[in-house]
Amino acid sequence: MDKVWVIIRKEWAEVFKNKFVLFTVAFMPLLFTAIPLVILYTMRSASPEEALGLGEIPPEFALVCGDLAGAACAQFVIVSQFLMLFLLMPVIIPVTIASYSIVGEKRTRTLEPLLATPISTLELLAGKALGAALPAVIVTWGAYALFVAGALLVTGNPALAGLLLKPLWLLAIAVVGPLLAVAAVSMAVMVSSRVNDPRVAEQVSALVMLPVLGFFMAQTFGLITINQTLILWLALLLLAVDAGLLALAIQLFQRETILTRWK
Amino acid sequence: MTDFAIRTENLTKHFGRGKELVRAVEGLSLEIAPGEVFGLLGPNGAGKTTTIRMLGALIAPTGGWAEVAGHVIGRADAEVRRKVGILTETPGMYDSLSAERNLAFFAALYGVADIPGQVEKYLRMLGLWSRRDDEVGEFSKGMRQKLAIARALLHEPPVLYLDEPTAGLDPEAARLVRDFIAELGKEGRTIILCTHNLDEADRLCDRVGVFKTRLLALDAPANLRRQLFGRMVVFHLAAAEPRFAEALQGFGFIQKVEALDTKLLVTLDDPEAHNPALIRRLVEAGAEIRFVGEARRSLEEVYLRLMQNDEVNNG
Numbered sequence: 198m199d200k201v202w203v204i205i206r207k208e209w210a211e212v213f214k215n216k217f218v219l220f221t222v223a224f225m226p227l228l229f230t231a232i233p234l235v236i237l238y239t240m241r242s243a244s245p246e247e248a249l250g251l252g253e254i255p256p257e258f259a260l261v262c263g264d265l266a267g268a269a270c271a272q273f274v275i276v277s278q279f280l281m282l283f284l285l286m287p288v289i290i291p292v293t294i295a296s297y298s299i300v301g302e303k304r305t306r307t308l309e310p311l312l313a314t315p316i317s318t319l320e321l322l323a324g325k326a327l328g329a330a331l332p333a334v335i336v337t338w339g340a341y342a343l344f345v346a347g348a349l350l351v352t353g354n355p356a357l358a359g360l361l362l363k364p365l366w367l368l369a370i371a372v373v374g375p376l377l378a379v380a381a382v383s384m385a386v387m388v389s390s391r392v393n394d395p396r397v398a399e400q401v402s403a404l405v406m407l408p409v410l411g412f413f414m415a416q417t418f419g420l421i422t423i424n425q426t427l428i429l430w431l432a433l434l435l436l437a438v439d440a441g442l443l444a445l446a447i448q449l450f451q452r453e454t455i456l457t458r459w460k
Numbered sequence: 461m462t463d464f465a466i467r468t469e470n471l472t473k474h475f476g477r478g479k480e481l482v483r484a485v486e487g488l489s490l491e492i493a494p495g496e497v498f499g500l501l502g503p504n505g506a507g508k509t510t511t512i513r514m515l516g517a518l519i520a521p522t523g524g525w526a527e528v529a530g531h532v533i534g535r536a537d538a539e540v541r542r543k544v545g546i547l548t549e550t551p552g553m554y555d556s557l558s559a560e561r562n563l564a565f566f567a568a569l570y571g572v573a574d575i576p577g578q579v580e581k582y583l584r585m586l587g588l589w590s591r592r593d594d595e596v597g598e599f600s601k602g603m604r605q606k607l608a609i610a611r612a613l614l615h616e617p618p619v620l621y622l623d624e625p626t627a628g629l630d631p632e633a634a635r636l637v638r639d640f641i642a643e644l645g646k647e648g649r650t651i652i653l654c655t656h657n658l659d660e661a662d663r664l665c666d667r668v669g670v671f672k673t674r675l676l677a678l679d680a681p682a683n684l685r686r687q688l689f690g691r692m693v694v695f696h697l698a699a700a701e702p703r704f705a706e707a708l709q710g711f712g713f714i715q716k717v718e719a720l721d722t723k724l725l726v727t728l729d730d731p732e733a734h735n736p737a738l739i740r741r742l743v744e745a746g747a748e749i750r751f752v753g754e755a756r757r758s759l760e761e762v763y764l765r766l767m768q769n770d771e772v773n774n775g
């Protein structure tokens with residue numbers, strides 16, 4: 198297990214020297230947190246109808262809002278849409294880190310000396326995957342905490358901030374987020390072993406974003422309503438997808454093929 | 461412990477299949493003693509790197525069997541890797557990390573107990589201590605090569621594989637690396653040295669294997685010379701006269717006599733035993749001998765001859 202940690206520390210020391218990775222890990226989450234807060238701020242005084250651009254608040258929104266009414270409910274509905282941003286973060290960040298770290302290993306031709314050490318494939322992959330997924334999860338959680346605090350500050354409405362800490366949201370951030378991160382990392386590991394440009398690896402791996410986007414599109418167009426049950430099912434589905442992707446990534450990571458083909 | 465540091469039997473590696481089949485290594489059988497410096501010589505694509513990768517448990521053989529430092533390849537790969545240090549053909553380092561950080565990382569993966577101590581020891585030994593904090597990306601090729609050698613030694617492996625350690629180095633750096641390898645050999649490590657520099661192999665190796673998919677010859681460089689060319693004694697005379705060469709006819713042990721300017725080149729198996737008779741005969745014939753020496757065939761000549769023979773044998 199300490200070897201996994203050795204790999205993780207090396208990954209961080211190396212990959213965070215890359216300005217692009219640093220930008221993705223540090224700046225993008227700040228941006229993703231700031232955007233909803235700014236929107237919340239500008240909507241402070243608007244009436245619910247104005248805010249939503251609707252004649253009246255649809256009944257399903259009232260369901261979501263709970264005790265909130267009027268402007269506060271409109272704010273919450275808008276803010277709900279931004280949950281997507283917090284589920285995109287754990288996809289984008291690890292994809293960037295993993296793409297650069299694995300393709301980087303090819304570029305610097307360090308893979309052969311690395312595989313010559315008594316490290317197991319599992320330890321190596323675990324190190325790479327955790328090295329990419331951990332920062333993503335931590336940053337996402339941090340950003341979300343920042344967001345909740347910011348929402349409280351901007352709206353001055355503890356009930357609204359309280360809604361953001363309901364099990365539905367916490368489940369999404371605390372469980373679905375990390376599961377998405379694992380899917381993204383597995384994807385990145387698989388893709389990076391086939392291509393030589395980290396940007397290509399990143400773009401292809403970022404396809405994991407599509408289901409997340411699709412999910413929120415469906416919500417926006419009223420095809421589905423995000424509730425606790427749905428999130429739970431989603432988590433279960435993701436768990437299965439993760440297991441499959443991880444198994445596939447490990448299967449595809451044949452030492453020999455990678456050693457002799459990664460040129 | 462076994463009597464051999466490295467032993468292979470019919471070690472074979474094929475890549476691909478069908479029409480794409482590449483026979484990289486075919487039926488290699490070797491026995492290398494502990495502390496031996498063994499040279500693996502052969503043309504590009506001969507399978508040297510492939511052999512080293514198999515013996516380092518990096519790729520799996522497709523046939524045969526090998527044991528390294530008491531562990532069988534394919535059965536105890538992690539153990540093999542612990543006992544082996546490899547200088548890979550393309551010695552990669554993490555460019556954005558310092559020399560020290562690079563070594564510390566690999567030392568940790570090898571499970572080295574005193575990481576700072578070992579890192580310092582080898583950085584100093586290879587003259588890189590003053591550059592320890594610099595990013596490896598700024599290093600010259602020679603410095604990288606030295607760093608890679610240091611990396612191969614961090615865990616004090618009893619068995620060491622060096623794949624073209626002096627390729628691309630300037631003469632001074634190459635010399636330094638060569639001296640260092642000689643030092644390592646004296647420390648009792650078993651070394652396999654792959655090189656295209658035959659002079660280097662001649663100087664450093666106890667035995668060499670000339671190799672092209674199959675082993676073509678295997679012996680100490682001096683023995684290979686003798687086997688292929690016999691030995692050649694050169695008599696430097698004051699003057700050249702045909703009768704001197706004629707005087708040497710009739711000795712059964714002589715394989716060949718050539719006259720070249722004022723020199724007589726005599727090929728024979730055992731100069732120590734037969735030189736006195738030759739000298740006596742030449743003096744009797746009136747020759748004034750100024751100097752007697754032995755012409756050394758270079759290992760390069762040996763190598764080229766073996767390659768020629770191989771081409772003749774294989775059409």
Ligand SMILES: Nc1ncnc2c1ncn2[C@@H]1O[C@H](COP(=O)(O)OP(=O)(O)OP(=O)(O)O)[C@@H](O)[C@H]1O
Nearest residue numbers: 457458475482484503504505506507508509510511
């Ligand atoms: N992954 C692979 N797939 C197919 N063929 C391969 C693979 N790896 C090596 N080979 C082939 O195996 C043969 C031996 O290659 P190897 O690299 O071992 O040679 P070498 O003796 O080290 O050559 P050099 O002196 O150029 O370094 C070559 O014909 C090479 O093309």
Ligand SMILES: [Mg+2]
Nearest residue numbers: 508509510549
């Ligand atoms: Mg080679």
